[in-house]
Amino acid sequence: MSLELLNESKVIICLGTGGVGKTTTAAALGYMAAKAGRSVCVVTIDPAKRLADAMGVGELENTPKRIETSSNLDLWAVMLDANSTFDELVQRFATSPEQMEKIFHNSIYQNLTENLSGTQEYMAMEKLHELASDQRFDLLVVDTPPARNAIEFLNAPKRLIGFLENRFFRLLISPSQSVFRPVTIATRMLLRTISKVVGSQVVSDAAEFFQAFEGMEAGFKERASEVQDLLAQKSTSFVLVTGTHKDTVDEALYFASRLGEFDLEVELVISNRITPDFGEANDDGNQNLPGEIRENLDYLTKLRSAELGELSRLALIVDSGKHILVPQLSHDIGSLCEIQEIGEVLIDSKSKFVNSVVP
């Protein structure tokens, strides 16, 4: 990768399925950008403990903290706390303290972050929106929640707003008074059925929830469209992160095919943890290799070639110059030093591009 992406983007969003090294990649990109002189904040979601410690975000705080680096980089990190981000949002849009209290105490609201899929993603975007106007940073690198489908991230605002605008329950409440609007017999029967099947508590909790949110959907909607604009800007770059397994590659291909619907495109694909290239076992000098040494090289060569074969499918979505292979290290990533090591690989354009290794 040339430094262009790191120098010119204002926002970099890392997307991929769980377990492919998204958080490490985001940290490494942030590190290299800071090294190139930018003021960077990395927004992480749920880093492994050692990685979190390395970045100094072991405690959930929701406000950026500066990472201590020997070269005094302008590098910050924040770990997303979806619950308090949602609370802040409610605080912002609530028309009165009473409305706010009502929402905070509603059981549906309390369950929302953990149980409505897409809410975490939406809150990550919200955090992004908030930090985008923070003068301290000129680049934000965002790690996204470990969804099964990366596209969830882009669908999140639509989902949450769809939920808040639920037509059926909106029918039940009157716009201004806290009483049930007279409803049709059919609706009443339906309510009775719901109560019978899942309990009347659900109906009253839901009615209370939608009553409490009354008047706030507009604020949420506007906010969501601002986020959408931010994502569509030229200075926002999408980086897809994959592993070497078929399912992570499938997901990347699927994501790229759907991105068009949002008028967005993939800037870069990073494939992590590829078995390194050890070179050919040439004849000279290797005549008397112990059997297990030879067998091991054969095994790794076979593994690497299977991985490269799989990854070559990604040529469908990016030019080979925009696909970076990151080799599996022989140790785990858990320190700034190792994050830097990955970062160096990412910007070393000489040897690691897929076009130089694919047969």
Added chain:
Amino acid sequence: MPGTEPNATKLNKVTAFDLFGQKVLVIVGKGGTGRTTVARILAELGTRSGKKISVIAGTSGTHFSEQGNPLLSFSSLEPGEVLISYLNDHGLGQVGKRLSSTGLASIISTAIPGIADLLVLAKIKQMERSDSADLIIFDAPASGHFLKLIATPKGLSDIAAAGPLQKQSREVLDMLSDPKRLGVALVTTAEETPVKESIETMEQLSAKSGIKPRVLFVNSVLPSLISKSVLKGATNTDTPAYRAAQYSYARAQLQREFEQLAAEQLGLGLVEIPLVPTVELVDSDIIHLADAIEPRIQVGL
């Protein structure tokens, strides 16, 4: 661990009873550790002893093949879909046409977290009670999600004080808390995060439901081809073969460390699944893996 050879981990024993002694076996692990691989291998092993096996995937889109095996059947129970069909079956189908049943379903599942998961378990319980299979292997959703799932029935007995849900949750709770009916196999890879998550999962399982897993599968283990003595004996190590050997040795060492940590902390019988040099396991790979694992499982109780 200075001086330890990579393959010096002491592995606790695993018996056939640990795996197949209950009618329901739940496969639990962090996303990406290979739960489906373990389900496939166990299904293969189970049918070798003549058992009729039903594999249930807890997420839709799971790749599974019945391998042309008449003893094997596969289906999936995705919680969201199960909830919608439950609502439809209970007279809410009309909502589907008028106002999108998924909208109602998402409100209900947010109002009663875990209701969809409870319904999945209820279906599994139904299968357990019928004679459709000798063994039901449940390829559960990723572990964080599964913990919520098992915490559900208890919570639900409080919430849904009446109606069909209460009966469901009581019956599911009975199944979960009966080690004669349901067993749990944990899956991890020999890496830091998955191992730590397995340890947490084990603690939470016992705290929330009293379930004690019986076995730990460690997936994607590099073959320990390289011993320290072989590396030491080399004169010129800056060759492809020796660089590869050093890499494998270091990776294998690291894997053993985490495997050892898991073995010590969990105190479970441990089964290694070797890493196959491929990006997707086909049926013949599964058969080979089952062959490799079979000798590790002791017959008898």
